[in-house]
Amino acid sequence: MSDMPKSIAIKEEGPREGFQIESADIPTAQKVALIDALSETGVKQIQIVSFVNPKKVPGMADADEVVRRFNKKPGVEYSALFFNTQGFERALSFADRLTVKASLPLCASETFLKRNQNRTMKENIEALHKQVEIYKARGVPVNRGSVMAAFGCNFEGEVPPQRVVDLIGQIFEIAAAHALGINEIALADTMGWATPLSVKRLVGAVRERLPAPRINLHLHDTRGMGIANVYAGLEMGVDSFDSSVAGLGGCPFARHRGAAGNVCTEDLVFLCEEMGIETGIDLERMIEAATLAQTVVGHPLLGHVMQGGSLSALRAKARSAA
Amino acid sequence: MSDMPKSIAIKEEGPREGFQIESADIPTAQKVALIDALSETGVKQIQIVSFVNPKKVPGMADADEVVRRFNKKPGVEYSALFFNTQGFERALSFADRLTVKASLPLCASETFLKRNQNRTMKENIEALHKQVEIYKARGVPVNRGSVMAAFGCNFEGEVPPQRVVDLIGQIFEIAAAHALGINEIALADTMGWATPLSVKRLVGAVRERLPAPRINLHLHDTRGMGIANVYAGLEMGVDSFDSSVAGLGGCPFARHRGAAGNVCTEDLVFLCEEMGIETGIDLERMIEAATLAQTVVGHPLLGHVMQGGSLSALRAKARSAA
Numbered sequence: 290m291s292d293m294p295k296s297i298a299i300k301e302e303g304p305r306e307g308f309q310i311e312s313a314d315i316p317t318a319q320k321v322a323l324i325d326a327l328s329e330t331g332v333k334q335i336q337i338v339s340f341v342n343p344k345k346v347p348g349m350a351d352a353d354e355v356v357r358r359f360n361k362k363p364g365v366e367y368s369a370l371f372f373n374t375q376g377f378e379r380a381l382s383f384a385d386r387l388t389v390k391a392s393l394p395l396c397a398s399e400t401f402l403k404r405n406q407n408r409t410m411k412e413n414i415e416a417l418h419k420q421v422e423i424y425k426a427r428g429v430p431v432n433r434g435s436v437m438a439a440f441g442c443n444f445e446g447e448v449p450p451q452r453v454v455d456l457i458g459q460i461f462e463i464a465a466a467h468a469l470g471i472n473e474i475a476l477a478d479t480m481g482w483a484t485p486l487s488v489k490r491l492v493g494a495v496r497e498r499l500p501a502p503r504i505n506l507h508l509h510d511t512r513g514m515g516i517a518n519v520y521a522g523l524e525m526g527v528d529s530f531d532s533s534v535a536g537l538g539g540c541p542f543a544r545h546r547g548a549a550g551n552v553c554t555e556d557l558v559f560l561c562e563e564m565g566i567e568t569g570i571d572l573e574r575m576i577e578a579a580t581l582a583q584t585v586v587g588h589p590l591l592g593h594v595m596q597g598g599s600l601s602a603l604r605a606k607a608r609s610a611a
Numbered sequence: 612m613s614d615m616p617k618s619i620a621i622k623e624e625g626p627r628e629g630f631q632i633e634s635a636d637i638p639t640a641q642k643v644a645l646i647d648a649l650s651e652t653g654v655k656q657i658q659i660v661s662f663v664n665p666k667k668v669p670g671m672a673d674a675d676e677v678v679r680r681f682n683k684k685p686g687v688e689y690s691a692l693f694f695n696t697q698g699f700e701r702a703l704s705f706a707d708r709l710t711v712k713a714s715l716p717l718c719a720s721e722t723f724l725k726r727n728q729n730r731t732m733k734e735n736i737e738a739l740h741k742q743v744e745i746y747k748a749r750g751v752p753v754n755r756g757s758v759m760a761a762f763g764c765n766f767e768g769e770v771p772p773q774r775v776v777d778l779i780g781q782i783f784e785i786a787a788a789h790a791l792g793i794n795e796i797a798l799a800d801t802m803g804w805a806t807p808l809s810v811k812r813l814v815g816a817v818r819e820r821l822p823a824p825r826i827n828l829h830l831h832d833t834r835g836m837g838i839a840n841v842y843a844g845l846e847m848g849v850d851s852f853d854s855s856v857a858g859l860g861g862c863p864f865a866r867h868r869g870a871a872g873n874v875c876t877e878d879l880v881f882l883c884e885e886m887g888i889e890t891g892i893d894l895e896r897m898i899e900a901a902t903l904a905q906t907v908v909g910h911p912l913l914g915h916v917m918q919g920g921s922l923s924a925l926r927a928k929a930r931s932a933a
Contacts, residue, residue: 443925607767
């Protein structure tokens with residue numbers, strides 16, 4: 290347990306993960322209310338929308354409007370997800386409201402990449418080279434790489450850690466070709482294949498080859514391993530995680546039964562804070578945001594701590610009874 | 612990870628945990644159907660009912676009938692939970708159908724004990740001495756001790772590991788006074804206070820004092836830490852776990868919001884089998900039993916793998932596509 294970090298960074302992705310998969314009928318004002326509630330929790334990074342084709346993702350049809358209307362809190366970084374130049378330009382047009390950073394995403398499964406972005410591996414790398422030039426020309430920082438489907442793929446099965454290490458090598462090659470420095474590598478369990486053991490193996494393999502960049506874990510909770518996988522990451526010293534309030538979301542392209550979203554933010558905060566790892570997040574406020582998220586989407590969500598409650602009120606009551 | 616066991620024993624408690632908290636209107640035939648489905652999964656121990664006052668636990672009013680009607684499969688051990696002499700006698704009357712073993716349960720929180728069983732610590736120990744004599748007179752083996760609320764209590768707060776170690780000492784004293792040998796100690800996170808860190812600390816503290824007896828973990832998933840806590844237990848070499856199919860159940864006496872049941876059996880099986888730890892359970896059949904459990908109770912349950920699916924079909928498809 291000596292490798293456990295003292296504090297971690299959490300990127301809240303609930304609004305983006307959630308509204309891309311939920312009904313398109315959710316009023317913009319309610320989306321904005323959730324983002325505003327999240328701004329008050331202490332979380333420092335919130336991904337609020339994705340700039341994608343509204344025909345493919347109807348829940349993002351009002352993305353511009355959401356970005357215009359949320360209440361921007363100083364000290365919080367708001368971002369948008371984009372996959373192509375069009376999305377990038379939309380993000381840039383909100384440079385006063387959004388922090389626009391770019392990343393170099395590769396995918397460990399060509400079949401998934403083909404279904405998700407309609408590109409081969411080779412086409413994806415070529416496209417990235419071109420896109421990096423556009424990012425640079427527009428003065429947008431590119432210091433992050435990511436590997437999707439890093440643990441396994443519903444269409445291709447197991448992903449060997451060596452393949453991921455090789456892909457990260459390719460990310461560094463692309464970066465080097467454009468004189469960029471990569472300081473964070475995100476490993477995404479896009480389809481919920483990871484276990485604590487495979488998290489330890491992959492993080493270990495990546496660390497072995499590339500000791501320097503920070504590792505981020507983006508863990509979907511499809512098979513209920515999310516929090517255990519986070520814990521395995523913490524034991525390996527990982528200190529950067531993506532998560533979704535109330536467990537909102539899921540990937541509309543993965544097409545597997547019960548596509549669960551990211552690991553749940555308030556459960557992740559509970560795990561860390563109870564173990565003495567600082568998150569900078571007020572758990573009670575995050576539980577309130579989770580409860581609001583449930584109201585906004587109009588159906589029960591999968592978070593546990595929002596149902597079971599935190600322990601602080603129980604501790605206070607126990608102290609006053611003693 | 613060197614301490615991880617090669618195989619684990621799982622005690623399925625879904626029927627008992629579930630039907631004691633669910634609506635009393637579930638037909639006996641459906642309860643029996645779930646037990647019969649569980650018998651076909653490969654699980655070797657199933658706790659099927661509790662012999663308690665039906666006025667307090669209406670869902671157990673048909674416990675005798677359930678025991679009479681389930682299809683007893685050779686090689687599977689069926690058991691009932693009981694707290695007093697009356698319950699014990701009911702269990703004994705089914706000695707042809709049930710495996711009757713007794714245990715020595717203590718509780719780390721006197722307030723919870725008082726609410727749950729209406730006894731002080733002292734009264735509980737006195738009662739256990741008397742009860743052990745009854746067990747012995749009836750030829751019932753007593754080789755297990757357990758500590759309820761071993762990680763924390765909603766009414767008393769944190770439970771220090773030393774208190775649990777002391778309680779286990781008392782269990783051994785009671786056993787010694789009656790010339791009994793204890794070979795398993797169950798640590799129950801009755802109200803969902805455990806984290807992976809506190810699991811490691813408590814298991815470590817118990818092991819330090821008592822290297823010999825097997826440790827069993829009974830982990831409620833109230834705050835979503837269940838699978839992570841199991842993983843922490845595995846890392847400490849624990850190889851005996853209680854669980855509930857589909858996450859059925861919860862404790863009707865704990866009276867906390869969203870009282871979640873035991874850690875979910877099929878999620879636990881997935882965790883272990885994916886990491887190469889044998890459970891003896893056929894995951895696909897356990898998923899079928901979980902789906903049946905959901906039908907029987909008539910509302911969604913909390914298991915993840917039953918929604919997300921196992922990986923074996925996806926692996927087979929990926930292999931045939933390659």
